[in-house]
């Protein structure tokens with residue numbers, strides 16, 4: 001908590017602070033809210049919608065795309081009061097930050113709520129992800145690190161440059177293949 005508080009205090013204005021949890025006890029979430037007042041909560045495990053909303057605080061729900069046959073519309077319905085869904089490559093209840101991608105072709109369409117694509121993104125593939133999904137946002141962790149847990153400024157710049165150059169949705173539904181003839 002002390003490290004999180006220090007980082008939080010050093011952030012410049014307008015940088016959103018997200019507190020990420022993997023199947024926490026409610027008391028631990030409340031302690032973080034009381035101590036840090038993050039901009040949003042992110043629940044990464046098998047937390048129920050009732051659990052996520054009991055704090056009356058903005059939250060995102062991660063969807064474990066490492067599972068078979070995920071029905072994103074049902075997830076959006078179930079977590080309808082979430083700020084958004086975050087699609088990640090983990091299996092249910094497992095940690096993220098794995099650097100693995102999920103099968104992008106397993107979903108024809110994103111649900112009708114802000115959707116963040118994560119899982120194995122890096123400067124070399126983030127444009128393709130944006131062009132495939134046209135997501136609300138992308139999330140990256142290990143793909144911009146020089147060593148586990150150490151973010152690399154140049155890789156972050158390269159990632160952002162690839163994001164800037166991407167054409168959202170231009171590869172959706174095989175549009176890339178059609179364009180290539």
Ligand SMILES: O=C(O)c1ccccc1NCC(=O)[C@H](O)[C@H](O)COP(=O)(O)O
Nearest residue numbers: 095096097098099100119120140141142
């Ligand atoms: O990043 C972690 O260490 C982590 C641990 C436990 C639960 C979730 C975790 N990360 C969630 C994230 O939002 C990551 O940014 C996401 O999994 C993408 O990671 P990566 O595939 O390394 O880009």
